[in-house]
Amino acid sequence: MARNPQLNDHGELRHLLSIDGLPREVLLQILDTAEPFAGVTEREVKKVPLLRGKSVFNLFFEPSTRTRTTFEIAAKRLSADVINLNIALSSQTKGESLTDTVANLSAMQADVFVVRHAASGAPYLIARHVKPHEHVINAGDGRHAHPTQGLLDLYTIRHYKKDFTRLTVAVVGDLLHSRVARSLIHGLTTLGVPEVRAIGPQTLLPAGIEALGVRVFHDMRAGLKDCDVVVMLRLQHERMNGPLLPSAQEFFKNYGLTAEKLALARPDAIVMHPGPMNRGVEIDSSVADGPHSVILPQVTFGIAVRMAVMSIVAGN
């Protein structure tokens, strides 16, 4: 197999493409680097000069508001110049190839490309074509990976639970289509979480998911028992009625998180969600807004984690 394209010759992070294949030390380095940045966001002057003079190109081939915005904020707090390109509406529709688009942007002196693309693996293709001083950060590719989301989830878990090696974590819902779930599962297993559970109907669990190191549950109640962390996934609207699921209502009844089901988890369990939430489909409002929910802190930590990643790959 080819060399891990994310690391340079010294084993340091050059691109962030996936959590899969990143050593434990690199994951911890990112989480540790993010700690002081979480402080920056609470300061009066929210800027540090680590990326001064650098240009960050947000390349979103697929629409996104939340992720793009948090990357933009993170880059600006590092004093970088940020250029947002909504490519979903521009050159790609004119037939320009992905590699041509990147070559053109590269000629505009980019330092970091933050890439979101509907096709799994697209950031790998871009990483193969950028110049040596340029860096690629995957902001979500198809069903494959969303590593900064995975890292912010890990950061959140560590913030509330401290020690990864004693935890039981459940990931619930549509794992089949979820890049968030894949990234988080790789991160959890790499950091030594002894039990990671995948909960969902067979139609929403990909083939051979056990090979990623998870225990599969189809009964949500059994799966939630004694969990320390419950991660709910978003169910896309177009998947609610069709060959995978009969209806959102039936899904909620079996796999939606309610206070009653959450009571099966540990009393100090935390509830996470990558957003945007479908209230009443995968999560009940009383839980989303309840005392166990850390969904809003996740968003705040997300900025710190993205600052950490950008400063590690491209910092002065």
Add this chain to the structure above:
Amino acid sequence: MKLLIKGGRVVDPASGRDELGDVFISDGRISEKREKAERTIDAKGLVVAPGLIDLAARLREPGYEYKATLESEMDAAVAGGVTSLACPPDTDPPLDEPGLVDMLRRRAKALSRARVYPVGALTVKLAGERLTEMAELAEAGCVAFSQANVPLADTQVLWRALQYAATFGFPVWLRAEDRWLAAGGVAHDGEVATRLGLPGIPAFAETVALGALLELVRATGTRVHVCRLSTAAGVALVRAAKREGLPVTCDVGIHHVHLSEKDLGYFDAHYRLEPPLRSLRDRDALAAGLADGTIDCAVSDHTPVDEDRKQQPFAEAEAGATGLELLLPLTLKWGAARKLPLATALARVTSDAARILGTQSGRIAPGAPADLVLFDPEAPWRITPESLKSQGKNTPYRGYELSGRVRATLVAGNIVFEQP
């Protein structure tokens, strides 16, 4: 022209002959008589074998001349020791009219390199709705009828197409893939696709379709050749069907006996093939099935793809690999790994393929067409884009070293390729 090939290791898979000797050629055929030769080729250190017969090689004409031309691919064929090839009907337009087939044959003949056997479309435009004029197409030179990589979803049409073909005794060559189960998939539905987040094609997309196809063969008696088996379960189904006596043969793409889903690495689109590379277990079953004869022959499934269509995210890249020039070295590699006699390994790309194609080529026997390949089985060869004559440089083996280098190729006694 009378030609003597002197002092080579003559390997004839059809008879099992494997010995040092001479081959004499007279008027385009292998001859028993030894007359005075006008030219002698020194074959010392070389294997002299029947030219390869490849049941699936895309020449990309008509319609995809920007990917490859008949000139480039016929050069590639003879450089790879392939002297006869069947081309699938997935051209643009598809080979569904006698005029297209006739033109293709004429163009190929004018180039006087490998023999070209067009496979006609089974349904008009490969759309799976209306039957083509099979009798007309056969008259124009089609040797079989096929849907190429387009699954025929409507089982009523499939049934009727098989019945109609059986009426005239035409063989039908089909891939076994259920259109609905395979829909949207780009990789084997298993551990690697799950890890990479690629939409999967389950193994049972093959066996569901194969089960239906075999049932229809049982009902119609049509001679069916199953193309590009990809799963262990598929091999088992064909083995049982043959034991039962159904008129079924099958092939495997040569890449599939060597590679598996594990080779996808970090989304390398050169490993995007149709059918997809499957699990190690499947790969091993294919390699074993080819060795024990359950799988009759190996094909290159040659598909030249331009680099622009490969430099895409995995799921958006065009499937396929170049193969005409790799069929021989990859067959030798497979044979060596399974410790097969050279004659047995070569049979899968010569005499066994000839049996399915129904040609006189594929053997070294008096009176047979002098379609031959002379190759150095040990000569190492580093696969680079420049080393390939095919316009398609798309290969998973780029940068690899393989052994087995063609030194000369003869078609009907004419030297159509020579390399010192």
